[in-house]
Amino acid sequence: DAGVTQSPTHLIKTRGxxxxxxxxxxxxxxxxxxxxxxxxxxxxxxxxxYEKEERGRGNFPDRFSARQFPxxxxxxxxxxLLLGDSALYLCAxxxxxxRARPQHFGDGTRLSIL
Amino acid sequence: GQQLNQSPQSMxxxxxxxxxxxxxxxxxxxxxxxxxxxxxxxxxxxxxxYKAGELTSNGRLTAQFGIxxxxxxxxxxxxxxxxVGIYFCAGSTGTASKLTFGTGTRLQVxx
Numbered sequence: 511d512a513g514v515t516q517s518p519t520h521l522i523k524t525r526g527x528x529x530x531x532x533x534x535x536x537x538x539x540x541x542x543x544x545x546x547x548x549x550x551x552x553x554x555x556x557x558x559x560y561e562k563e564e565r566g567r568g569n570f571p572d573r574f575s576a577r578q579f580p581x582x583x584x585x586x587x588x589x590x591l592l593l594g595d596s597a598l599y600l601c602a603x604x605x606x607x608x609r610a611r612p613q614h615f616g617d618g619t620r621l622s623i624l
Numbered sequence: 625g626q627q628l629n630q631s632p633q634s635m636x637x638x639x640x641x642x643x644x645x646x647x648x649x650x651x652x653x654x655x656x657x658x659x660x661x662x663x664x665x666x667x668x669x670x671x672x673x674y675k676a677g678e679l680t681s682n683g684r685l686t687a688q689f690g691i692x693x694x695x696x697x698x699x700x701x702x703x704x705x706x707x708v709g710i711y712f713c714a715g716s717t718g719t720a721s722k723l724t725f726g727t728g729t730r731l732q733v734x735x
Contacts, residue, residue, distance in 0.1 A: 514666070543722070552627055552712050552725030553667070566722045600666050602723075612657055613723065615666035 512537070514603050514616035522622045523591050531586040531619045535603030541565075542584040543613060544576055545600040553600055559584055560606070596623045626651075628713055628726035636732045643700040645729045647713030655716040656689050656696040657723065662709045670711075671698070703733050 515534045523529050535542050541560040545553035558566035559578035578584045582603075588595055598620050602613035628649045637643055647656075655674055659667035671682050673689035673696060680687055684701045696713055713726040 545723075545725075552714075552728055553723075554627075555722045555724070558722060568722070602666075612655075612669055612672045614669060615659075617664070617666045 514601055514614055516599075516601050516616040516619050518619060519617070520620045520622075522624060524624050525591055525593060527591050528587065528589050529591060529621060531588075531599050531601075531621070533584045533586070533601030533603075533616060535582050535584070535601075536614060539603035539605050539614075540582050541604045541606060541613075542578055542582065543602045543604075544584070544586045545602065545615075546570070547598040547600055547618070549597070556586070591623050593623050596621060626724055628715060628724060630711075630713055630726035630729050632729060633727070634730040634732070636734060637703055639703060639705060639733055639735050641703055643703055643707070643731060644697065645699075645711060645731075646695060646697045647715075647726045648695045649715055649724075650694070651715075651717070651724075652693040653715030653717055653724075654693065656687070657714045657716070658685075658687050658696070658698050659712045659714060660709045661712060661728075667712055700731075703731075705733050705735065707731060708733050 517532045543558040544556040547553040555568040557576045562578045573589045576586045598618040600618045602615045604613045605611045630647045658670045661667045671687040678689040686699045688697045710728045714723040
């Protein structure tokens with residue numbers, strides 16, 4: 511089975527622009543989470559969606575939003591981009607919200623803000 | 625945001641040596657996970673731990689869930705060059721929804 515797929519793999523934007531990142535979970539996985547990984551640090555939790563509803567939100571500004579579609583794929587949107595938004599954005603999926611079913615990550619989208 | 629403390633931050637070892645690293649938290653977790661991340665890739669799950677005191681192995685890797693539920697340990701035996709990478713611990717307090725990651729341990733193996 512295919513793993514978590516994310517697109518695009520790389521993206522360059524300028525300050526003030528808007529960006530949309532996409533994620534397709536592993537087949538059969540209903541939960542999708544988004545993480546931001548700044549260079550040299552561990553991933554930071556942004557959002558979790560399960561059954562198309564937001565189930566958790568990290569400490570990120572309202573410029574960050576996300577949604578999950580009926581096929582369980584997800585989009586992460588970031589408005590009014592800042593230089594500090596430059597990071598690797600990771601998507602992770604799990605079969606459900608059960609802690610015994612850990613998350614599996616995609617290879618991420620590398621976002622660079624100029 | 626919060627990050628768990630991992631030590632050591634980085635380590636150079638010779639091929640064939642055993643490796644130990646740990647992760648500590650000021651908060652209690654009821655799930656501990658260990659991931660490995662290679663350059664340009666996402667984290668790959670190595671071991672999952674669900675009970676305090678639990679000791680779990682995956683090939684040459686062994687991880688333990690600390691009794692206090694505030695720490696976890698990862699050991700790699702007989703290291704090989706492909707063990708090179710960054711190892712992250714991650715903790716969860718409830719569902720699988722939100723993981724809090726550590727600061728990472730960078731492992732480099734010399735021949």
